[in-house]
Amino acid sequence: MCGIIGIVSHNAVSQELYDGLTVLQHRGQDAAGIVTSDGRHLSLRRKNGLVKDAFRTSSHMRKLKGNMGIGHVRYPTAGSSSQAEAQPFYVNSPYGISLAHNGNLTNSTDLKQELFDADRRHINTESDSEVLLNVFAQELHRLNSYRVTPDDIFEAVAGVHKRCTGAYSVVAMITRDGIVGFRDPNGIRPLIYGSRKTEQGTDYMIASESTALVTQGYTIERDIEPGEAIYITADGKVHAKQCATDPKYVTCLFEYVYFARPDSVMDNVFVHKARMRMGHKLAEKVQNEWKDHDIDVIIPIPDTSRTSALEMAMTLGVSYREGFIKNRYIGRTFIMPGQKERKKSVRQKLNPIDLEFKGKNVMLVDDSIVRGTTSKEIVQMVRDSGAKNVYFASASPPVRYPNIYGIDMPAASELVAHDRTISEIADELGVDKLIYQDLKDLEDSVTEGNDKLTEFDNSVFTGKYITGEDNAYFEALQIRRADASKQKKVKRSAVDL
Structure with a gap:
């Protein structure tokens, strides 16, 4: 991007x-x-x-x-x-x-x-x-x-x-x-x-x-x-x-979920309002599928998910709290080259406020889950802070396929949702319950702002690419985006500098 x-x-x-x-x-x-x-x-x-x-x-x-x-x-x-x-x-x-x-x-x-x-x-x-x-x-x-x-x-x-x-x-x-x-x-x-x-x-x-x-x-x-x-x-x-x-129009859905600033208007859609609708629809999913939920507090994983988390909390009538202090001088973790670096970076990037978690059933809200490395580390941090149960909601559907249109999402094999069921992803992340946004609800969150947007690039969720790439392209992509390849490039770039 x-x-x-x-x-x-x-x-x-x-x-x-x-x-x-x-x-x-x-x-x-x-x-x-x-x-x-x-x-x-x-x-x-x-x-x-x-x-x-x-x-x-x-x-x-x-x-x-x-x-x-x-x-x-x-x-x-x-x-x-x-x-x-x-x-x-x-x-x-x-x-x-x-x-x-x-x-x-x-x-x-x-x-x-x-x-x-x-x-x-x-x-x-x-x-x-x-x-x-x-x-x-x-x-x-x-x-x-x-x-x-x-x-x-x-x-x-x-x-x-x-x-x-x-x-x-x-x-x-x-x-x-x-x-x-x-x-x-x-x-x-x-x-x-x-x-x-x-x-x-x-x-x-x-x-x-x-x-x-x-x-x-x-x-x-x-x-x-x-x-x-x-x-x-x-x-x-x-x-x-x-x-x-x-x-x-086959606009990228992930722009509205994560990359765009919330104060942007993109293809005549207010990004902030789209993210509010995402949170509202997540809350409706909880109300429909988990009527007897015991969520004590909803806490966003800063920054992008704040809008959705707040709207989710208001719709459910559950307390909203800020539970993490963010170090703004750490880069985005899902594009860092090595697994060890990403895990280390999460601890440096977010510090939990223990009193917001201790003894509570906590619903964490994030805009998406890509590799799962960041989410897994955050869940453990919340448990270490004394949470009774840890639930997790994603404002987007499971990211199961790589992005080939300008977002450096990793090879399919590195995506936590690739070839896993929701239950298996929850086990991998270490959460007591995992809720994903439905794709139609995500699309509706955007189209409510502009009904002329009828088709989206949702390839990271569906694996369907508008430009129709063949297997050879993805095989080459897998090699190019593998962590080992990225680490070599970082070393080579250091020499260039």
Whole structure:
């Protein structure tokens, strides 16, 4: 998962790009980068680490000159964690194009070979984002125009749609001309744009989430539609066109469950309200299936599950309490490379308040259960704090299959729910009762906000992938995502640094 942003302004954009990336920091904590243009020259800085680490001094910001630019925050789902794979990427031909990408191309291996053999383009990293940049550049190059036009942009994006499969939300900057934003034909990853009126004229921003816009005074115009491209010229003219032949919404459900900020509006759905509905439906499931429950207290596992847990408690008429203090300087545990590291990190990340657990029947609520490592450690911590019984509720259904569209969920064999019944998962986690959200209830929680969303990417729950990948792809994915492979990449990246 990554966060992307692009701005066309009447003033220098470096500070706004920085501020926007800090708002999107939750979408990627591995690396950050910004590239700006003054119409003639590019200025680029990208580095491993958080936004504040990548741009530590005022000199870093002063060097990023220009009224147009794009930015990116990353955690890697393809390639390695090497600083060389931090985005944005740049290619000189044609026109000078910089690109930042959120998602994952499922045919990147074939595309890389195709670019080498047929297009004579060379890919220098393992990143599928560099592949996507070169596909877009080659599609523009084919048009052989002296100067890029909106029609050229839209024809090139249409070419990308024909060649690329998987998930991709993209911002790209043509050095002299403007900024492009486009979304894959299924709209799996989010992308939105807005405007802000100034004395000099209207500024525009494209970003992964609406919060990046509204926190800087931009008014939301709308979500970019699946398959659509929007082109904002350097002088502030906006052009938009549907570039896919059969676009449809197959939005990722996990965005609403976990990744998006609760204050975001995504495909016209308020994420906070969707999570409230998830908690309400979990409570209804308890009322229907466990009428004589003996829950004394409902406690969220911070942070994402708070909204659902509070709504669940209010619906059931059960006390809600905060039972964990979170260290906010520990990264997300399910993407850490080794099992030992993940277990150690859980204890450093969360510290229980014993008096909230002692002698009580506790219902823990989390947004999801992926590997189960974090959940198992937390359950043991709660028992050590003196809980009488420990129950567990997940705001999403069992995660049984890997994600291939930009969320670095592990190989299927590492998922605690893969090939296990609910009872077996409960035993593995060490809980007295385990409740999962039903898939239909989860989908309804989102569609109540926008009834035009009728189909979702729910592949992590069902194993059904909209791009129809074959067994060979998943066999390769299994190897690539195995813990041993990840640890090798981390070591290799340390050498790069």
